[in-house]
Amino acid sequence: MPAPFTCIAVLPPGLEQLGAAELAELGAEAVQPLRRAVAFRCDLACFYRLHLRALLPFRILRQLGRFPCDSPQDLYAGVQAAADWNHWLPPQRSFRVEVSGTAPGLTHSHFTALQVKNALVDLQRQHWGERSSIDLEAPDLCLHLHLGRASGGARGQRAGNEAVLSLDGSSGSLHRRGWRAAMGLAPLKENLAAGLIRATGWDGHVPLADPLCGSGTLLIEAACAALGRTPARTLALQRWADFNAELWERESAAAAGLARQELADGSPVAPIVGMERDPGVLEQARANAEAAGVAPWLELQGGDCRDFVPPETPGVIVCNPPYGERLGAGEDLEPLYADLGAMVKQRCSGWTLWLLSGNPELTGALRMKASRRLPVSNGGIDCRWLKYEIH
Incomplete structure (x- = not known):
């Protein structure tokens, strides 16, 4: 069973405090509201529970790695060292890369995503002699890269830039509940x-x-x-290398059991x-x-x-x-x-x-x-x- 890991929930602007309270109610720990997001830690059971029952997030991201990033070269090397890719991304699994934020030499999201992709497929070719395919619609692994200023740094020194590489548990926005086939002209998410x-x-x-x-x-x-009606969701995390079917079934049954009259x-x-x-x-x-x-x-x-x-x-x-x-x-x-x-x-x-x-x-x-x-x-x-x- 994986130890607790660091996560980020992406939220509608203005709902950070409300989202933090909801996540804490569902078992998240070390909850910290940020701008348009909430940072927290949780174990695998809680991670599943949040995806099944949390109503406020757009996405819930599981951090794989965090590293200094002041150039495309930093990004390439940092991605390769960020995780055990033989475990997470063997060549038969597809993936997609999403990018937010910027860093020096990495101001265009398409170029940045290409750097991440190249780092991974180059590593795969070296180890396996083959590479994963890119699937923009329903990938086995949806990777999210965020670039921004690093927090901290010595007094009097400017913090550099950093990259945070995460797995997106849903591979799509969690605001979609599965019930809204029809909507008005200006729908509220x-x-x-x-x-x-x-x-x-x-x-x-x-x-x-x-x-x-x-x-x-x-x-x-x-x-x-x-x-107690929880959303109907099919999630990318069910295709992850460390997916625990028994734990998922337990949390799914608990979520379904909340429905009442x-x-x-x-x-x-x-x-x-x-x-x-x-x-x-x-x-x-x-x-x-x-x-x-x-x-x-x-x-x-x-x-x-x-x-x-x-x-x-x-x-x-x-x-x-x-x-x-x-x-x-x-x-x-x-x-x-x-x-x-x-x-x-x-x-x-x-x-x-x-x-x-x-x-x-x-x-x-x-x-x-x-x-x-x-x-x-x-x-x-x-x-x-x-x-x-x-x-």
């Missing part, structure tokens, strides 16, 4: 939606409503978390209500909820948010209204925000509203004062997850 719901503190005991639910991502991710304490899930005025998008939301296995707990209605009537018991309202970047124009959207603000003030006293804003001018039309602002990025757009207490 599932892991960002899960993080936004986590930030609200909603746990299923009070009603949850989205009067602008679109294809249902916020409500579906909330229901999945409350009901009620909350963890045995109480029923409070109402989860969504409204969408576009009939086609509403059908997408219903299809997505069915595919995610949570349709029985979601009440999805057709209609305009201005006509929304919430459940009687106060709870949490979440919404991701259009903010003019992709859908609609500012002059058309201001009345929508004004009417949304009027509706919640009139009908939702005692509720808490969380709204994803990518346009401060539009949220000003709500005529409400936010009590909390969480900076996040949605598809590259600088946004705020805003909390409003409705009196």
Whole structure:
């Protein structure tokens, strides 16, 4: 059994603290939030568990090696010495290289990836007389190289550059849950939606409503978390040289065993209500909820948010209204925000509203004062997850 190893979870910007808490809950140790990532240590069982159950990361990377890198020559030599490649990459296994960051002489990701590939196939030819093939779609091994400034260094001296070479356990983004065949025009990524719901503190005991639910991502991710529904994932780590099938089956069974019909304490899930005025998008939301296995707990209605009537018991309202970047124009959207603000003030006293804003001018039309602002990025757009207490 491999000893604990160093990992990095890549996260949506703004969700670092929430992601660190989720990883720690699932057994990760020495958890340290970084920029758009969380560093931690874990053993193989925990590594499998995170891939099966963590909802916030894009990727979870297992570090193979870290070395100084101030030139293409440093990279070539460092890659060859970074791991036991006879173990990890015999020639019958395919691989792919992904690159982030830069270093001197390594400013173009394609060139940098080529240097990594050449280092590995040259080593293979020397040892085996043959080499692995490159598979960009479903490789046996997905290698991730990050270049950047080394941390530390003696006082008064600038730290040099370093390379971190890792294995990507998923070979694809973990935000894909396997349930979303259909989506609206500007879909919210599932892991960002899960993080936004986590930030609200909603746990299923009070009603949850989205009067602008679109294809249902916020409500579906909330229901999945409350009901222990874990994503359906086929992962690259199942093809790794040290894959432990027995351990994987144990963690898979434990993850599958979390699914339930009620909350963890045995109480029923409070109402989860969504409204969408576009009939086609509403059908997408219903299809997505069915595919995610949570349709029985979601009440999805057709209609305009201005006509929304919430459940009687106060709870949490979440919404991701259009903010003019992709859908609609500012002059058309201001009345929508004004009417949304009027509706919640009139009908939702005692509720808490969380709204994803990518346009401060539009949220000003709500005529409400936010009590909390969480900076996040949605598809590259600088946004705020805003909390409003409705009196």
